[in-house]
Amino acid sequence: MFSSFMINTWIAATAIAFVAAFVGFFVVARRSAFAAHALPLGAFPGAAAANLLGVNPLIGLLVFVGMGVLLLRQLVRMGRRDVGTGLLLVLFLGVGALLLSMTSEYAPAVFSLLFGEVLGVSGADLWPILGICALVVVGIVLYFRPLLLDSTFPDLAALQGIRASRMDLVFLTLLALVAAMALPVVGAFLVFTLLVGPPAAAQALSGNPMRVLALSVIFAEGCIWSAIALSYWTNWPIGFFVGTIGAGLFTVARSYRHWNQRQRNFVAL
Amino acid sequence: MDLGGRRILRDVSFELYPGQLCALIGENGAGKTTLLRSLLGLTPIRAGQALIDGASASQRRALVGYVPQKIAFDADIPLRTRDLVQLGLDGHRLGLPLFPGRKKALVDQALHAVGAEAFADQRVGELSGGQQQRAVIAHALVRQPRLLILDEPLANLDFGSANALVALLGRLTRTRQIAVLVTAHDMNPLLSVVDRLVYLVGGQAATGSVEEVVQPEVLSKLYGYPVTVLRHGRRILVLPDVAAEDAEAGTAAHVPHPEKAD
Numbered sequence: 010m011f012s013s014f015m016i017n018t019w020i021a022a023t024a025i026a027f028v029a030a031f032v033g034f035f036v037v038a039r040r041s042a043f044a045a046h047a048l049p050l051g052a053f054p055g056a057a058a059a060n061l062l063g064v065n066p067l068i069g070l071l072v073f074v075g076m077g078v079l080l081l082r083q084l085v086r087m088g089r090r091d092v093g094t095g096l097l098l099v100l101f102l103g104v105g106a107l108l109l110s111m112t113s114e115y116a117p118a119v120f121s122l123l124f125g126e127v128l129g130v131s132g133a134d135l136w137p138i139l140g141i142c143a144l145v146v147v148g149i150v151l152y153f154r155p156l157l158l159d160s161t162f163p164d165l166a167a168l169q170g171i172r173a174s175r176m177d178l179v180f181l182t183l184l185a186l187v188a189a190m191a192l193p194v195v196g197a198f199l200v201f202t203l204l205v206g207p208p209a210a211a212q213a214l215s216g217n218p219m220r221v222l223a224l225s226v227i228f229a230e231g232c233i234w235s236a237i238a239l240s241y242w243t244n245w246p247i248g249f250f251v252g253t254i255g256a257g258l259f260t261v262a263r264s265y266r267h268w269n270q271r272q273r274n275f276v277a278l
Numbered sequence: 279m280d281l282g283g284r285r286i287l288r289d290v291s292f293e294l295y296p297g298q299l300c301a302l303i304g305e306n307g308a309g310k311t312t313l314l315r316s317l318l319g320l321t322p323i324r325a326g327q328a329l330i331d332g333a334s335a336s337q338r339r340a341l342v343g344y345v346p347q348k349i350a351f352d353a354d355i356p357l358r359t360r361d362l363v364q365l366g367l368d369g370h371r372l373g374l375p376l377f378p379g380r381k382k383a384l385v386d387q388a389l390h391a392v393g394a395e396a397f398a399d400q401r402v403g404e405l406s407g408g409q410q411q412r413a414v415i416a417h418a419l420v421r422q423p424r425l426l427i428l429d430e431p432l433a434n435l436d437f438g439s440a441n442a443l444v445a446l447l448g449r450l451t452r453t454r455q456i457a458v459l460v461t462a463h464d465m466n467p468l469l470s471v472v473d474r475l476v477y478l479v480g481g482q483a484a485t486g487s488v489e490e491v492v493q494p495e496v497l498s499k500l501y502g503y504p505v506t507v508l509r510h511g512r513r514i515l516v517l518p519d520v521a522a523e524d525a526e527a528g529t530a531a532h533v534p535h536p537e538k539a540d
């Protein structure tokens with residue numbers, strides 16, 4: 010399980026889970042789970058386009074998520090963020106279908122883009138992943154307080170000179186970077202689980218922002234490590250394990266919070 | 279002051295000193311929110327100026343604390359009351375809030391000032407409406423502003439909570455020697471603590487002490503038709519004059535509308 014060809018997988022997965030927890034803190038706090046679903050899934054045609062043009066898939070993904078962020082902000086400016094996000098998602102998937110129809114040998118690659126290919130991380134893939142991870146963590150650490158206040162109460166943030174539209178751009182850009190970077194490794198669906206499952210479980214357990222951030226990282230790492238190990242032993246797809254563990258964490262943590270609140274209310278009565 | 283091509287406020291002028299509580303009274307659409315937004319530097323003023331400690335707009339932000347009318351926190355937001363208060367100090371700063379250091383003393387002081395110690399470590403989303411309001415007041419106070427503005431703080435509060443809030447505002451005004459500006463539909467709950475009144479009707483204002491402003495002559499001129507002022511104990515009621523059956527006709531005859539140029 011820790012043989013040399015698996016080492017890159019462990020390093021990449023650990024880094025991705027770490028940044029997913031950081032960005033996921035705000036995905037959950039800002040109720041932006043739909044955007045976190047749409048951006049990675051909408052980005053995957055970028056890999057198909059890169060394949061057609063014969064360039065590095067990461068470049069195609071970055072171009073597509075970049076367009077996704079810009080289009081999303083345009084659509085959102087017209088109101089109805091949820092509708093705009095949904096339409097954008099299907100628009101990009103449609104483009105992806107068109108690009109795929111132009112190549113014949115792409116079907117297995119599509120499957121790996123959706124569900125991940127953790128065992129196929131090469132040494133050359135690793136550096137861009139680590140670079141983008143570092144960039145995103147720095148971004149979240151820098152903007153943590155303005156983003157937190159803006160997510161909590163935009164009016165109060167505005168009084169401190171924190172502009173909501175700028176915070177939205179910062180957040181979506183960091184989210185897009187995570188999506189593009191993690192897509193070829195853990196796949197579009199698993200990025201989404203890592204972005205929302207562990208942070209949502211952490212936020213159910215504590216109201217202290219720093220503690221929630223730490224718990225998110227612990228849960229995300231626990232989720233991806235155990236999924237890789239279980240996938241290695243059982244030969245079942247990793248997607249099954251990440252999806253199950255992510256949903257399980259969330260369910261257990263939310264149940265605990267409900268139970269806790271009911272206990273408190275009961276005593277208060 | 280114009281907004282969307284419409285003149286919202288005209289010839290409104292008043293001064294407020296530290297240790298004074300000023301009530302901005304007016305019905306919906308009288309221009310209360312516009313006046314507040316101009317003080318906060320969110321709406322530009324066409325003619326005239328809003329000075330706070332003689333400071334310009336760029337310096338003003340740190341000197342003004344603001345408590346919006348609508349306060350509703352997401353139940354799940356990972357933020358305790360003390361975190362919200364600390365963000366009042368350093369929400370605009372970059373970096374993680376890892377080492378509160380001497381900020382903790384300021385945060386504790388602000389929590390104490392509004393009586394929020396009991397729920398300091400609770401999530402803001404789990405607090406009651408009145409507690410959330412106190413949390414936001416502490417968030418505004420922690421930077422030690424010279425002027426504290428509250429937009430309709432008494433709306434949506436039951437009698438008990440409203441009385442407690444009015445007492446708190448009176449206490450903050452005196453002990454911290456700050457100027458407090460409160461908007462309200464009804465002046466009565468505030469009468470025990472109010473020092474100055476700005477009475478807004480249709481974008482124009484009468485200002486002064488309660489005794490000076492709440493007089494039939496002053497208010498009739500402001501409304502443009504005769505009004506009666508009833509006093510019952512410590513309560514005041516302002517009503518359209520029952521004697522003037524034809525108020526429209528009476529307006530033109532008795533009270534010429536002051537059409538001043540801006």
